[in-house]
Amino acid sequence: MTVDSTRIERTSTAPPAPTGGAVVSSPALSWLRLVPRVLASRALGRIERLPIPRALRPRIYGAYARRYRADLGEAADPIESFRSLNAFFLRRLKPGARPIDPDPRSVVSPVDGRVASIGVNERGRLIQAKGLDYSLEDLVRAPELSASLIGGVYATLYLAPGDYHRIHAPLACEAAYAIHAPGTLWPVNDAAAHAIRDLFVKNERVITALETPRGTAALVKIGAFNVGSIRVEFDPAMGRGRRARYRVYPHPRAFAKGEEIARFEMGSTVVLLLPRTFELEPSLKTGARVRLGEPIARVR
16 A cells, blocks of 8 residues: 655644544443543552562552462462562563464464454445444545455454453564554443444554555554553553554554554553455354464465
8 A cells, every 4th residue: 555654744733533423321330421531540650660578569469460360380480579550461472372373374363352343344334343333534634545455354352351451463474563542531331332332443542553464454452541652662652641643654563463662551452454355254253262373364
C-alpha cells in the first residue's frame, strides 16, 4: 500500500473520536462516568510501580495468580525477582513456552487471550458486541489504511489481568508506520463492550501498520481503565503523552513471526486486522481461549 507520508507526518492532531451513544447502561460501570479515567489510570500505574519488599513478593504475586489464574510456572524469572506489580505484569515467558506455528502461510495469535469477536469487516464495520458495531476508519485513523482493509477479516482478542501482557508479530512483516490516537480509558471487559457504544474508538490506542507480501495488516493496541501504558518496543516515544502522533518509518522495522512488538502494562485488548488475501481459521470461535503462537488465520 502506498502511504502519503507527508500528509501523515504533518498531522499533529487526530480527528475527534465519536461521542454519540456514550451512555453507560451497566450499573457496575456508571460510576466511572464521574471519574477522570485517564488521570486515575496514571495514578494507579504509579502505585503499581512502587517497590514491594522482597519477602512479601511470593505471597502477593501468589495471591494475584490465584485470583486471576496466572501460571507462575511459565515465568522466565523467579517471582521474587519482580520488584513491583508492574514488573510482575510484564513478566517474560520461559523459552519455548509458546511455540510459534511454523507454517509460512499461517497467521498466529499475537497474544494470550480470549476471542471477543471475529469476522469480516463488511463495508468497513466491525462487531464490538451483540447489537453494537463500529467504524474501521474511526478505529485506525488513516483513510488509506482503512480502505485497504475493507472486506478483510479481523479478530478482537481480550487480555485478562492474569494473562501474559506482551504483544508479538502475528506473521513475518515490516512496521511501516504507526499512529497514536489519544482517548479516554474505559474498561474493555465484556460488561463494557456490551454497554459503551464505540468503546474501542473512544479509548486510547496505538495502531501499527504491518507490511506483508500479501498486503498491509494492522495491529491495534487498545488501552483501558487501569491500563494507561502501551509500550512499543522499537519506538519508545509512540504511545506516550496526550498528543496524537503519526509516524512513518523511513527504514521499516522487520519482524519475524512471533517476535515481540509491544506490551501492555496490565491487560487490555488487541484488534488484528488482515486484508482480503487472508481468511480466519474455521476452528476459531468467539469466546475461545487462544495462546500466543497458535494459528488463527492463514493466506487464502
